[in-house]
Amino acid sequence: MAGLFTEQAAVYAAARPAYPKDLFTKLAALTTHHRVAWDVGTGNGQAAIGVAEHYDSVVATDVTAEQLLHAAPHPKVRYLHTPDATPGEDLVATLGGEGSVDLITVAMAVHWFDLPAFYGVARRVLRRPGGVIAVWGYNHHISPVEDMMARFFNTTVPYKDPRARYCTKGYRDLPFPFDDIGLVREGEPASLDMEHEMSFEGLIAMLRSWSAVAAAKQLGVDLLGDRVVKELEEEWGGASLVRKVTFKAFLLAGTPRADD
Template identity: 65%
Template sequence: MAGLFVNQAAVYADARPTYPKEWFAKLASLTDHHDLAWDVGTGNGQSAIGVAEHYGKVVATDVSEAQLRLAIPNPKVQYVHTPLSMPDEQLISAMGGENSVDLITVAQAVHWFDLPTFYSLANRLLRKPGGVIAVWSYNYKISPIEHSMTRFFETTLPYWDPRTQHAFDGYRALPFPFEDVGLGTEGDPATLEMEQELSFDRLLGVLRSWSAVATAKERGVDLLSERVVKELEEEWGGKEVVRTVTYKTFMLAGKPKME
């Protein structure tokens, strides 16, 4: 997965939306303690920065060194490179041992993970009782530009990794073996919205940050050719237009099941 985002790490960091502060306040209200959080697949740290407003320390990890080099500095956030080769026990030790993490967050990334391995780690690391895990994502369904996004998305279909299907489906089929805390549960994600001010250049940045666009380019196919960009610009209303758009998002949150 890391390789898909190496070449467009800077584009990803600049184009992706920021998450509402209210989300992090709500998640913080669900945990009994606020000492340590783990932001997994942090990318450039967009989620980690929000989490840091509510927790004493955030360990933000990613398998991509390129992404971490562009991470947003914050005195409460420690960025750590965790290559796929890192043994589980080493990661657990780096996090402070089992039963030490109050909140685990995964923004726009959990569908890339080896889920059984990750969920096993999460269960071992989360504080019991009182620890919470939350995963969320969004997809191409952005209003009020649904038509343009759907039409462009259809051109990308041959180039997506099969794991992204979970995101396309709104995480409705994503395994999530944790106890319900009232913010989305397995088979029934919570639906949320993110409003963003978006220029046409930022919209292009969003599209260029898609892994399928990068994969297509590696195969010699430019999905954002001059012709396609011109069509999108006309539908947008002109390059100088700034629109308020709404990302349709979905979240699953839970706590370890006590046996």
């Protein structure tokens, strides 16, 4: 998947909605200390910048070097390229050793991970007690254009990576082996509404950033050809219309289990 995100890095950085500031305030309130945070799969750094408002330092990592070239600079954020083959021991050392991280965040990325390996590192680096891991995402459920999005989403299904099903199902079946902290629990993600003002140009840019659209293009199939874009434009209400839309996001958060 790193190859797909390399090709669409600039589009992804420009097209994706920002995360609400109160999300980071709520997450920060869950951790005992506010020294170090780790934003994994940081992409263009959207989440890392929000986390940095509440922590002394943020280590923001991604397997795709091209994504990091488009990341927003921040004095408290250190961006690091961590290729897929990076050993867990190296990650632990880079993050400051065992029990050194107060908050781990993963925005729109955890479904691509080698989950057992990632969770193993997460358990090692999270502070005990008081460390928190939070993962969240969103899919094609966007109000008030649900029907239009559902029709386009259906055209992408043959090209979707099987791991994307976690995101499609709103993380309801995502393995999340951490203790409940009174917010959400495995199998019962919290709902998170993300409001965003979007132009039609922004909509098309977002759709082009979808991994399934990129995968189809690699196979010679353009899911956003002229005819499709014209149909979407008509359903949107015109190329010049800017809409206020709401992404129906979902979130899981927890802390390491005592017996891990």
